Amino acid sequence: MKKKFLLLALFLPCLGFGQNVVRGKLIDGQNKAVELANVLLFAQSDTLKLLQGTVSDSVGSFELPLPHSGDFLLKFQLIGFQTRTLLIAKSSGQILELGTIALVTDSKLLNTIEVVAQKEFIRRTPQGLIVNADATLTQQGGTAVDLLRNTPTVFVDAEGNVSLRGKSPLILLNGRNSKLTNLANIPASSIESIEIINQPSAEYDAEAENGIINVKLKKGTMNGTNGAFAVGAGYGARRRLNSSLLLNHKVGKWNFGLAYDNRFAKRIRQANGDRTNFNLPTQYFLTQRRNDDRNEVTHNVRANMDFENEKQVLALELIGGIEDEENFETLFSTFETQNRVFISKNRRFSEELSAGKVGELALNYGRKFADKDRKLTLSFTSSFNYGTEQTNIDTQRLGPENENTGAPFLQRTSYIDNSNITNVRLDYAQPIGRGKFETGYKTILRFSTNDFSQANQINGQFQVLSALTGILDFREQVHAVYGLYKSSAGNREKPTLEYDFGLRAEQTSNSGAVASQNLRFTNQYLNLFPTAGMTYHFSEDQNLRFSYGRRINRPGLGQLNPFTDITDSLTQRSGNPRLQPELVHTMELGYVQDFRKVSIVGKLFYRNGTNTILPFTVLRPNGVLFTKPENVGSSQTYGIETIFTYNPGPFWNGNFSVSLFEQKIEAGNIQTEAVNQVLSWNAKWINDLTCWKGAKLQVIGVYNAPTATIQGTRIAVYNVDLGFQQKIWQEKGRLGLIVTDVFNTQQNGFVWNTSSFDFSRVVKVDTRAVLLTFAYTFGSKFKEKLMENQFSND
DSSP: OHHHHHHHHHHGGGGOTTOOEEEEEEEOTTSOBOOSOEEEEEETTEEEEEEEEEEOOTTSEEEEEOOSSEEEEEEEEOTTBOOEEEEEEEOTTOOEEEEEEEOOBOHHHHHHOOOOOOOOSEEEETTEEEEEGGGOGGGTTSBHHHHHHTSTTEEEOTTOOEEETTBOOEEEETTBOOSOOOGGGSBGGGEEEEEEESSOOTTSOTTOBTBEEEEEEOOOOSSEEEEEEEEEEEESSSEEEEEEEEEEEEETTEEEEEEEEEEEEEEEEEEEEEEEETTOGGGOEEEEEEEEEEEEEEEEEEEEEEEEOSSEEEEEEEEEEEEEEEEEEEEEEEEEOTTOOEEEEEEEEEEEEEEEEEEEEEEEEEEOOSSTTOEEEEEEEEEEEEEEEEEEEEEEEEOTTSOBOSOOEEEEEEEEEEEEEEEEEEEEEEEETTEEEEEEEEEEEEEEEEEEEEEEEETTEEEEOGGGOEEEEEEEEEEEEEEEEEEEEEOSSSEEEEEEEEEEEEEEEEEEEEGGGTEEEEEEEEEEEEEEEEEEEEETTEEEEEEEEEEEEOOOHHHHOOOEEOSSTTEEEEOOTTOOOEEEEEEEEEEEEEOSSEEEEEEEEEEEEESOEEEEEEEOTTSOEEEEEEEOSEEEEEEEEEEEEEEEETTEEEEEEEEEEEEEEEOTTTOTTOEEEEEEEEEEEEEEEEEETTEEEEEEEEEEOOEEOSSEEEOOEEEEEEEEEEEETTTTEEEEEEEESTTSOOOEEEEEEOSSEEEEEEEEEOOOEEEEEEEEEESOHHHHHHHHTOOOOO
C-alpha cells in the first residue's frame, strides 16, 4: 500500500500548480449563475486560432490559463444568450480577476430553438461497435450479462456464458484486465457503454483471440455538482431489486466522483438430464431432475479523482465490491436397465454458501503535447479477489416409491480463492509524416492460491480425502512490447485509403504446484503476433475494410485446476494442468454502406485455431461422466455477419443483425470419432418506437441456433423482451416497465451423441420477469438535454 501512495506522490509535483490565470463569473439578467457556457480565448492578432477553452461550472465560475503576455479576446457563448466578447491585456506574472460578467438573453433565438435528443443504440468503429447501455431499455433492471444478451453479434446462453462467433472473448473493465469482470455482478444501470472489438490491433493483448468486450462504467464529467439515481424492482419466480447512485463534482481542473450500486435477487433453476449408457447394462438409462433455489446479493462502490490541465492528466480510481450467494440444490438421479427395470435412485441435497470480496486500484497519467496526435500515457492497476465457498452434501438412497432406504451419506467440500492481477502499461504515440507510430510496453502479473478440501463422513466422523485436498499455487507473467503504424493516402481530411500494420511480441512464463499431490507444471514461450488493417473509402458513405491478426488463447486457472467438482456425483469435472496455449489466425473483410435513413454493414470472417482448448467428456466404468478441457487438433470457423440499421421516421428506429457461421472441430488426437461440423446462426431484432412525447417502447427479439461442441451441439436459445420508458419531471425523471423473456422460452443446454453414451441436458432459469424502474438525474434542464445525447468512445 505504501508503494501505491508513493507512486501517486511522484506524480503530484508534475501537475503545474500556481499557473497565471484569468477568472470570472457569468450571470444572467436575473443575477442567476450561467453554467455550461463556452469560454474561449483568442489572441487579438489572430481571432481564428483558439488558444484555450473551458466551460463555466454550476455557479457560473470559470478559470483559464493565460499562455503569455499580450492582448487577448475572451468570448462567451451559450445557446439562448447573445455572444459577448471582452478585450483583455496581460502583463508577465499577472492574474486577471474579471469579477461578474452579465450575459444578455437572446429572446429571438430561444423562440426558434427546439432541442431534440435521441440516444444512439449502437455506434460503429473501425474494429467493431459500441453499444449505449442507457438506450437498452429492456435491461435497465438487469446486469451486464442481460445487456450483452441483447447486444448485436453477441451470444449469451441462459447460464450467462458469453461468446462472439462461437468462442469466448476477452472481457475488460474500463479498458483494463481486472478481477471484477464477473458480469453477473455488474448492474446494467451502472454501465455507460459496451464496446465490441472483433479484430484487435497490435496495441491490444494477444489473448483477445476471439475479440474483446470492454465494459465501461459510468463516470460523471459535467461541470459543477450533478448526479443520477436509479432503482429497479420486480418479480419473476422470486423477487429482485437493484439500485445505483452516481455523484460527481467538477470544478476547474479537478473532478471527483462517487458511485454505489447493489443487486438483490432470488432465483430458481431447473435442469433435466437424460443419459443412455450403451455399455453399462445395469445403468443403461439415467434420468436426472434438479431444482435450485438461490439468493444473490452484491454491493459495489467506486470513487474517482481526476486532475487535468493543458499539459497533463492524472486519474485515480478505486473500486470495491462484496458478493454473497446461497444455493440450495436438490438432485434426483434414477438408474434403469435397457428394459426400464428400476435399479437404484437417490436424492442429493447440496447447501452451497459462497462469499467474495473484490477490490481494484487504477492510476493513470497522461502527458499532453502541442500536437494532439502525440501522446504519452502510463497506467498502473491492481485488483484482487478473496472468495470462499462451503458446501454440505447429503445423499439419501431411495426406493421405487421415493421411500428412504439406509442412512444418508454426508460430504463436505470447501474452496478458498485468493488471487490478484496487476497491470503496468506505458504507451507512446508520435506523428511521422502524415501517419502516426504507436509503441508501448505492458506487463501482466497474476497470482492465485486456491485451497481445496473434501471430506466424507465415515463411521460418524468426517475424514479428509487426501487425493482431493490440497493447495494450488499459480503464478504467471506476461511481458509484451508492440509497434503499430497508422497512415492514409489521398485527401488528409477525407482520405481514400487508411491502413495500419503492427507487431506485438509477448513472453509468457507461468508455473503451478500442488504439493499434496506432488504435481508441478511450468510453461515458458515467446510468440510474435502480427496485425494489419486496410480501409478503402469509395465515398463518405461507403467503404471496404480488410484486417488480419494472429492471436493466442492461454489456458486460465479454472482450466488448469486439477481438483474435481463433485456437486453432481454422476457428472464430474476438473481442469487439466497439462494444457498448452491455442494459437489462432483471424481474418475479416467488412463492407459499409450508409444511406439517408438506412445503413448496412456486412462482414466475412475466418478463424483457424490449432491446439484448440475445448472440454471433452468420457464415460467411466462406474457410470460417472467425467469432463476436463483438452487440446484438440484444430478448429475452423468461417461465416458472414450483417447489421442492418434503419430510421424510417422520428417515431421508429432500430437494427437487425444476423451472424451465420460454420464451425468445424477436428479432435482426432483425442478420439477418432471426435469430428464435428455444425452450421450455426444467430439473429437479433431491436426496435425503438416513440409512442408520444417523452415515451418510448423497445422490443427486442433474439434467436441463437445450435452451436458445435466436440461431441454434439448446444441447443438453440431464443427470447423476446419488452421495455417502456416515460420521461417525467421536466425530463429529469424516467419511469420504466420491463418484461423480460415474454414467452418464457429462454433456456440452455446441450445434446451429445457418442459411441458409448448419449446425453442431453436442458436448464431453465426463471428468466421471465416483470420489473419497474425509476431513474432521476439532477442538474440544470439544459444540462440534462446535453446528457441525453452524450455518448463518447473515451
